[in-house]
Amino acid sequence: MLDPMSRQLEGRAAIVTGAGRGIGRGIALVLGNRGASVAVCDLDEQNAKAVAEEINAAQGKAISGLADVTSKKSIEEFTARAISEFNAIDICVANAGVIGAAGYTERRDYTDADWDITYGVNVRGLVNTAEAIIPHMAERRYGRIINISSHGGRAPAGVSTGRGTVGMPYSVSKAAAIQWTHALAIKLGKFDINVNVVCPGKLWTPMWETISMQIHLQDPDMADLTPREVFDLQIEKDVPLGRPQTPEDIGRAVAFLASDDASEITGQALNVNGGTRMN
Template identity: 30%
Template sequence: MNLLENKVAIVTGAGRGVGRKVADMFANEGAKVVISDLDEKPAFECANEIKENGGKALAVIGDVTTNDFAQRIIHETIQTFGQLDILVNNAGYTWDGFVHKMSDEQFQAMLDIHLIAPFRLIREAAPYFREAGKKDVENGTYNYRKIVNVSSVAGVMGNVGQANYASAKAGLIGLTKTIAREWAPYQVNCNAVAFGMIDTRLTQPKEKGESINGISIGIPEKVRTMFEHSIPQKRAGTVEEAAQSIFYLASPLSNYVNGQVLNVNGGWYT
């Protein structure tokens, strides 16, 4: 159907996992996609695969938490494609610990990547969302632009060992609802998805020993098994299922959906 024909989308954390699947879905539906990732190899692999399949893509490598990243990626997007219609704030990782043992650095790191980085990107994108939408409204045209922020069930209901992550993801929900109220008159839809357990690097067995920025990621296998049993559907979600929810909120199918949090968790939290 090419629901995203003539749209330009930025997807952060798009080199792997859910972000990679989102980028593929967007490209398959006609969008030009900007692949943002910290790691060069998977980002270029994703962009090149899209191009090989007849799509258009741009890889922008960098840390979303650096002061100049938002300005740089928006500039490169406009220089390459001339517009911006969709922004998906997906990049992130976890750095778990109990509150009484958590350092300031550990707490701040989660705020930086899950809340401050999305805020900076949205603010930098304002001319291409709010101001562009305002002109459309004045001209009597309809051209909806979409912001999708990736939150978590932890941000909705909290989670043991994740005071930093839950606080950041809860803050992201507040940011989502505020942007929706401020920019809705200009045909900007800002929504969030709150994922439960999705089968990615962040939820793989910790025993595999993977890390991001030198920080061990994953969930101890016994804890992961316990989580899966607590989900009514008795399994983790797939990256495809997660990406489909983001696609819905980025597509014309959600033009009258604004300021909402779509819980995608197999019935874990209802």
């Protein structure tokens, strides 16, 4: 069946970072399905290529490539390529994110490396991604920048309190992503560039597989549960709607913010979390 909103982004072009899997993949597929051309990039070039192939196979239009958002040069090069392939870019989704440094599941408490990598990707990565596209959008006096934060950026998370402090750098970096969105929206309003942020709740992606494994290994109360059971318990206890979100749920929220229906919305943080946080 045709998606009833299928023409919503006809004629638009988008960049999505970290789009090789998980939420980024879901966002790229929804944007492609709604008629946008999509430049799919990721640290994992093969995954990005596979997502672009999925979009092209479904009669969409996509290109793919490697882009490391922690490197200004890398994201600038990919952005320049996307602009030249599609003539213009209307939508930029800064989705790439990390939960922490290598060895996350094996420790209860954060290390310097957790602070460095979460700030490098989840904060500086958003800044690098926006800075790569702002000159182009400002010149065209049109643009939609959509950042991906987390409900963890709204309030420290956790049904499981026995897991230690290892999740703190992630939550703090995601709060910074919200503040970055507010500041950028004020700065770019005069160019008709809307900047918003989506705060997903809990989705069973490789990121939550890592979190669940950490809880399973580090919280004695959760030791008898498998990682998937840990996740399901979080959903049962923490989510009023009683179910996890899907990458497509996040993609539909992004598509709305990228559409003309959202032209008067800027500087906002949109929760897509089944009710876990209401601020």
